Amino acid sequence: MQVALSAGTRKEGEVIRARRWSWTRALGALLIVACAAACGSSDDDSTGGGEPEPGPTAAPTPGPTATPEPTASPAPAGPPALRLSEVAADLSSPLYAVSPPGDPRLFVVEQTGTIRVFVDGELRAEPFLDVTPLVRFGGERGLLGLAFHPSYATNGRFVINYTADPDGETVVAEYVVSEDDPNRAKPDEVARFLTIEQPFGNHNGGMVEFGPDGLLYVGMGDGGAAADPLGAGQDPQSKLGAMLRIDVDTHPVPPDGNLEGADPDVWAIGLRNPWRFSFDRATGDLYIADVGQDLFEEVHVQAAGSGAGNYGWNVMEGLHCFDPPEDCDTTGLLLPAVEYGRDLGCSVTGGYVYRGDAIPDLRGWYLYGDFCSNRVWAMRWEAGEVLEHHEITAEIDPDGVLGGISSFGQDADGEIYVLSLNGAIHRIDAD
Numbered sequence: 001m002q003v004a005l006s007a008g009t010r011k012e013g014e015v016i017r018a019r020r021w022s023w024t025r026a027l028g029a030l031l032i033v034a035c036a037a038a039c040g041s042s043d044d045d046s047t048g049g050g051e052p053e054p055g056p057t058a059a060p061t062p063g064p065t066a067t068p069e070p071t072a073s074p075a076p077a078g079p080p081a082l083r084l085s086e087v088a089a090d091l092s093s094p095l096y097a098v099s100p101p102g103d104p105r106l107f108v109v110e111q112t113g114t115i116r117v118f119v120d121g122e123l124r125a126e127p128f129l130d131v132t133p134l135v136r137f138g139g140e141r142g143l144l145g146l147a148f149h150p151s152y153a154t155n156g157r158f159v160i161n162y163t164a165d166p167d168g169e170t171v172v173a174e175y176v177v178s179e180d181d182p183n184r185a186k187p188d189e190v191a192r193f194l195t196i197e198q199p200f201g202n203h204n205g206g207m208v209e210f211g212p213d214g215l216l217y218v219g220m221g222d223g224g225a226a227a228d229p230l231g232a233g234q235d236p237q238s239k240l241g242a243m244l245r246i247d248v249d250t251h252p253v254p255p256d257g258n259l260e261g262a263d264p265d266v267w268a269i270g271l272r273n274p275w276r277f278s279f280d281r282a283t284g285d286l287y288i289a290d291v292g293q294d295l296f297e298e299v300h301v302q303a304a305g306s307g308a309g310n311y312g313w314n315v316m317e318g319l320h321c322f323d324p325p326e327d328c329d330t331t332g333l334l335l336p337a338v339e340y341g342r343d344l345g346c347s348v349t350g351g352y353v354y355r356g357d358a359i360p361d362l363r364g365w366y367l368y369g370d371f372c373s374n375r376v377w378a379m380r381w382e383a384g385e386v387l388e389h390h391e392i393t394a395e396i397d398p399d400g401v402l403g404g405i406s407s408f409g410q411d412a413d414g415e416i417y418v419l420s421l422n423g424a425i426h427r428i429d430a431d
């Protein structure tokens with residue numbers, strides 16, 4: 001069922017890595033991480049990644065530079081067979097779907113500035129919220145994120161993230177549901193947490209989500225252009241290129257545990273454009289998919305309660321030095337769990353660890369994809385290790401219905417959806 005993890009043209013240095021994935025596909029990402037630890041940060045895969053060749057009369061003997069055998073891991077089984085079921089087809093640039101805790105409805109963010117709501121499986125014509133007049137839409141700008149308060153059922157509070165018209169600054173603001181209609185929000189914001197100037201039109205981040213600690217996490221891109229010209233990723237005083245964490249009840253007073261010596265809202269630095277991130281509902285582990293520059297897309301996994309720090313950009317892009325391009329100082333940098341090259345896509349879209357009931361064998365698998373290639377992967381991560389990692393595109397989307405994977409979504413039951421910027425939403429079901 002496994003499809004090849006290589007396609008198209010590859011840059012030198014990626015060839016061997018891709019080949020390694022093909023013969024140890026289930027543990028490929030783990031091996032990349034192992035190499036990162038052993039080989040430092042440079043792209044040094046050429047020393048250890050050839051095809052294993054059995055000797056003529058004896059069992060295969062690893063050469064002096066061979067990758068260690070992963071003998072301790074159980075045989076990989078792969079995720080269960082999956083398929084896509086169309087939920088909607090004609091939304092306006094949908095890029096997020098979420099439900100309040102325990103709520104049977106599904107809310108969908110349209111980039112143009114509206115939040116739509118499915119009630120009993122039917123998409124209501126009237127939006128839950130329409131902030132179109134406030135939003136600058138286009139490219140990476142627009143209404144980008146939505147997070148329901150953990151106590152939404154009783155307080156009706158939710159947070160949105162949008163790029164404002166006309167200047168394109170990032171706004172993170174709180175709204176509240178109306179008293180007389182649960183499918184309509186009050187039109188005006190009730191609190192403004194953040195207004196952050198954006199020097200360029202791209203890399204606005206956009207994701208907002210409440211963590212298991214009840215605090216609001218806000219993913220901020222590095223401000224845009226290319227290669228981080230502002231140095232925002234490594235600047236702890238900048239809210240750009242960072243994961244912010246705020247207490248919506250005390251802001252601007254920060255919660256305990258944000259990054260020491262940094263801007264009070266900054267929890268972690270070193271991000272380029274963390275377009276989508278999510279917390280594992282069962283473990284609290286944080287999965288951050290950070291969009292890469294020219295060569296590597298990456299997913300960081302931050303174990304619950306482990307604090308945070310520096311995710312590397314722009315010293316590193318994925319597991320590789322970026323600035324400087326060689327012999328960069330990787331001291332203290334957090335390395336991604338997995339990365340992939342331009343042969344497999346160009347813009348990673350983070351997803352979710354499945355914790356629903358409908359597909360028991362999928363529990364514990366993190367699903368994510370790529371906006372450009374519409375490829376989808378399934379990964380199991382535990383205690384700092386990638387246990388399995390499979391591309392599942394051919395199995396889950398044999399007809400190629402995905403049209404620009406803009407986001408994944410998760411409902412209150414833990415079922416997972418894939419959103420395509422072309423207007424479609426598909427639920428992931430057992431095949």
Ligand SMILES: [Ca+2]
Binds near residue numbers: 290313318
């Ligand atoms: Ca990184």
